[in-house]
Structures are given as structure tokens and as C-alpha cells.
Amino acid sequence: MYKKLIVDSGKRMLNSGLTVETWGNISARDPGNSLIYLTPSGMAYDTICEDDIVTANIDGTIVDGKRRPTVEFELHLGIYRARPEINAVVHTHPLYSQIFGVLHESIPALIDEAAQVLGGEVRCARYALPGTRELAEACVEALGKSACACLLANHGAVSIGGDMNAAFRTAKVLEMTAQIYAQARAIGKPCLLEQSQIDYMYDFARHRYGQ
Numbered sequence: 001m002y003k004k005l006i007v008d009s010g011k012r013m014l015n016s017g018l019t020v021e022t023w024g025n026i027s028a029r030d031p032g033n034s035l036i037y038l039t040p041s042g043m044a045y046d047t048i049c050e051d052d053i054v055t056a057n058i059d060g061t062i063v064d065g066k067r068r069p070t071v072e073f074e075l076h077l078g079i080y081r082a083r084p085e086i087n088a089v090v091h092t093h094p095l096y097s098q099i100f101g102v103l104h105e106s107i108p109a110l111i112d113e114a115a116q117v118l119g120g121e122v123r124c125a126r127y128a129l130p131g132t133r134e135l136a137e138a139c140v141e142a143l144g145k146s147a148c149a150c151l152l153a154n155h156g157a158v159s160i161g162g163d164m165n166a167a168f169r170t171a172k173v174l175e176m177t178a179q180i181y182a183q184a185r186a187i188g189k190p191c192l193l194e195q196s197q198i199d200y201m202y203d204f205a206r207h208r209y210g211q
């Protein structure tokens with residue numbers, strides 16, 4: 001079930017336009033047995049099958065799979081170790097989010113969707129080379145105890161959630177927010193929301209929205 005989730009999520013990421021070719025990577029944790037399922041390194045998302053998925057323990061031991069795991073193996077594991085409530089990690093290379101990653105700037109929660117889903121600004125992690133333990137540490141640090149997304153300097157974005165749908169929702173909202181912020185800054189000075197307004201909307205989305 002989790003292997004299929006990763007295969008399907010790879011296609012979902014490709015079709016979302018948040019990543020091109022083989023960049024980006026995805027993982028999920030089964031809260032039932034704590035095993036982590038990851039995309040393989042450098043394989044086309046539209047051809048990956050369940051046999052290509054790599055399964056690992058939280059300590060990094062590969063327990064199943066014939067492929068080499070994603071190069072960002074340490075980043076995924078680091079997040080699961082630091083955040084027990086997180087069961088899905090989606091790392092993408094989206095166009096507008098990366099503009100702020102190149103600037104080493106945070107993206108403020110300046111629209112409804114961002115306030116409700118992101119709950120505050122999305123920070124940019126300090127620069128580290130791809131695939132390194134330093135990048136994993138920088139990412140975990142930028143996410144802190146409660147953030148659901150961060151930027152990787154000169155590299156991409158990381159979105160996390162209690163399940164895969166939540167991680168994808170965050171990834172999409174982050175990229176939309178980045179696009180609006182970049183274009184607003186290009187033609188004027190964006191008006192930001194107060195943190196109290198963001199808090200109100202974040203709480204509203206959790207407790208009073210929907211049926």
C-alpha cells in the first residue's frame with residue numbers, strides 16, 4: 001500500500017509541474033510499523049514501479065528494495081526523526097519558490113490559502129550541497145518544531161504533512177504563494193498580513209471550516 005502510494009505520488013509530483021524530469025523526491029512513513037518508503041535515485045517518475053521503491057528503518061538501514069534510495073535520503077530521515085507527527089515528505093524543485101531560495105529569503109503567508117495551510121512564513125534553510133548531512137540538518141532546523149514547509153537555498157522546497165495529501169496541499173499552496181509574492185514585488189510593495197490575522201485563519205481552517 002505504501003509502495004503504491006510512493007509510485008502514485010511520483011506521477012502526481014510530475015503532473016503537478018512542481019518538478020521536472022527526475023528531480024525532487026518523495027517518502028512516506030507507515031505509522032503502523034514506522035518503516036519509511038522512498039523514491040529511488042534518478043529514475044523517471046512515470047516509469048517507476050513498486051519494485052523500485054526503497055524501504056528503510058528510521059536509523060537508515062535499508063530493509064527492502066533493490067534500488068539505491070534518493071540522494072536526499074538523510075534529509076527525509078532527519079525530518080522523520082525530528083517530527084514524529086509527520087508521515088509524508090515531498091521535496092520539489094518549483095519555479096517560483098526557488099526564486100526566493102536563490103535570494104535566501106522567506107516567503108510570507110500573505111494570502112488566505114497560505115495563512116490557512118502554511119500558518120506563517122516559510123523560511124529558507126542555510127545553503128548546503130545536495131545529498132549531504134549538512135543539508136538535512138539545515139532543513140530540519142528551518143522547519144523547526146511546527147512549520148510544514150521550508151525552502152532549500154539555491155535548490156528547491158520541502159513540504160511535509162501528517163499524510164501525503166497534506167504534504168501535496170502544502171507544496172501547491174507554497175508555490176502559489178511564491179508566485180503571487182514574486183509578481184506582486186515586481187510591480188509594487190505587497191501588503192503583508194499581521195501574525196494575529198494569520199493565526200485567526202489558521203485556526204479557522206482547522207476548527208470552523210467545512211462540514
Ligand SMILES: [Zn+2]
Nearest residue numbers: 024091155156
Ligand atoms: Zn533537490
